[in-house]
Amino acid sequence: MRITKRWRVRRLSADGGTRDRADVLAGEEPLEIRVGGRSYAVTMRTPGHDVELVAGFLVSEGVLAAADDVLLMDDRAGVTATGERDRNVVDVRLAPGVAPPDASRHRHVYTTSSCGVCGTASIDAVRTVSRFDVASDDVAVPLRTLLGLPARLRAEQEVFGRTGGVHAAALLSIPAQGGPHDDDGALLCVREDVGRHNAVDKVVGWAVLGGRLPLRRTVLQVSGRASFELVQKAAMAGIPVLSAVSAPSALAVELGEELGVTVVGFNRGDALNVYSRVERVVP
Known part of the structure; x- marks a missing residue:
């Protein structure tokens, strides 16, 4: 069992160059x-x-x-x-x-x-039914905090930095309004995996084994797109906000609206789209 594996490859370039070297692959x-x-x-x-x-x-x-x-x-x-x-x-x-x-x-x-x-x-x-009422979570996430999440996630992606071949998920806690807090929130957990669903499951598993569910006042940041399954996983763990660097599917947005999950897409650090429960994102 190895997280990464070294492999000999031949690199070919358009100008005719050829070079044999070692590459690092993500384990699966x-x-x-x-x-x-x-x-x-x-x-x-x-x-x-x-x-x-x-x-x-x-x-x-x-x-x-x-x-x-x-x-x-x-x-x-x-x-x-x-x-x-x-x-x-x-x-x-x-x-x-x-x-x-x-x-x-x-x-x-x-x-x-x-x-x-x-x-x-x-x-x-x-369609599984969550035991947690995500819709009632009154979390308010500053826009600046959301826009900064992709860079914070990327900085923690050690395996991606070596292989370029894994997804990642991060869990961020958002402090209550008016209380002592870090304006950018606390990064609680980051996990990587070749499967984006697995990366999310590892984050949620870290939380449930630590007795942290439901994950109220948190944001789940993922490195890929926002699918139906990821919105559902967020709801099952009590996570009110899901942010993705790529696009959501129509079914993901509809499920987010139905369950009360804020779905954010195309979060590239300078702008983003909010597709459901937009009132949770504070400009």
Whole structure:
């Protein structure tokens, strides 16, 4: 299991130049998620923060909402054909009284690093219901703070700096109006992964395992576009604001309007678009 891997490449240029050199690639390996010993899903991810990834994934699936919902997260559950420990398996044991995931939500095909809802067994299962009232969050985010987030995220992207091949997600806390605070907010957590959904799951997993849900008065900044799945993941974790450097989809904006999530797109540091719950962004 490696976050990055070195590989020999031949670089060719338009002027006829040729040069052999070493390149650094982002790691990508399968991870099997088990709940109570039963296989639930297999996703492709960049190794690292696997327990957080699984916890965040199960929050987005509606299985977990608090650290107390988990009795044990075993990243030593898998065994290879040669009898060695398989680092690509995490088994989750739910606490007594926590309902196991419905069979209709089990993923029947593996989830690629670019897919959020691939393999979901039914259309109804795509839309999960959050336990948190995101619409009631009265957070007010200064425009300057939002515009500064892409640069703050990029500065923390160590693996991207080495490979150019991973996405990232960051969680920012916004102080209450009138109280002591940092005008730019506190950067709580940054995670990277070849899958943008995985990067978000790792951030949410960090939060749920630390007993921080719901994530009221926070902003989730992502390095890619704002999809339906990312708006849903934000709502499931109680995050009121989702900001992306690229475009949102129509369904993402409609879901944000429905659930009360502020959806921000094309945040490039000098301007941005606010598509839903615009009153939360303070010029």
